[in-house]
Amino acid sequence: MGKNLTKRQKEILRHILTFYEENNYPPSVRDIARLHNCSVKGAYDHILALEKKGFIERAARRSRSIVLTESAKHVLRPASERRIPLIGRIAAGGPILADEHFEEFCDFPLDKWEKDNYRFFALKIEGDSMRDAGILDGDIGIFRYQQSAEPGKIIVALVDSEGTAEKEATVKYYFREGRRNILRAANPAYPDTIVQNLQIQGILRGLVRPQV
Template identity: 40%
Template sequence: MRELTERQKEVASFISKFIQKKNYAPSVRDIAEHFNFSVKAAHDHLKALEAKNVIKTTDGISRSIEIIGEDYSPRAEMIDIPVIGTIAAGLPLMSEQNTEYLLNLPISMLPNTHSTYFALKVRGESMIEIGIFDGDIAILKKCETANSGDIVAASVGEDEQGITLKGYYPSNGNIELRPANSSMGSIITRSCRVFGKLSLLIRNYA
């Protein structure tokens, strides 16, 4: 790749960050407005970047800019999420407290990047009616409280010996941990510790 001018580097960097943030390319007018120069000047910079094999465009199609130069390819910011043991989506089971491995995900997949997340493997069929299946990986936002209707990872009983994934419904001093499987009953308890709320579900189809 031929050497870029400082302005060309700035334009290439802007295009890369724009695509990373919005998942589509900027228009020529977007570039012109950002750098406060004319549409023609923006177009000239794009042609120069294309000649230097940094980008590729398609004539007549808006927002067709594609980064082809490796130095400016959009790179998603990633986050490591610990996968901790196995979560029971049926009767509560003992949870492993050690991290089995780290799950590397684009940070854009998470609704709140300032929160702490962890992951647990789903085991069982108690949540199948809302599309949560055995073998799924549940990504949870770490928290100790929940609102009625949230899907939570919670331990049941005074000894807090197991973790289960259920709908959370407090009422009259009791807590109902409700499955999403009409063939199974709820867990009613007065002692419940919430570990996190479901934020994302990952499924491997391989």
């Protein structure tokens, strides 16, 4: 997965999407050649390359059978615009919005809630430490990506996870006391956590509960 796209290949991808959005059916090889202003073979080669890299799928010898994969859609419209990546485990040090962390995408009517340019991600919440804030085990939190937060907000922070080199995302209230950062659960059973170097990843902006 996650191979790199060349500039031309990305152009082709976008042409395919554009054609599809305008016509509601996929383009033929010649349609793509026309849009890209190149020869049929040129377009065809790009299609083969895009297929090999996993950005499109198609049926051999069938006309107009190109479909964009999730990766392609993700490349063409960044997470913030429409689809929210659901984050899995976070490797040490890496940025939270790297492709390798995306387990799947969480379709979400985001555009009705927010119209700005922030990027969002989703995180499955485990445990009942935020129970009293109405956030239960299994809920999917929708977070706006930002690296700082006002005290009192519910945030995602990265903390070291035992036994592995990976980090773990934890969801807590964020407070400050002097120079110390405090992570506080919304459940009196959990004690505060005090951390010096806090890696804030985002603040809670929404919630989805798959089942009740």
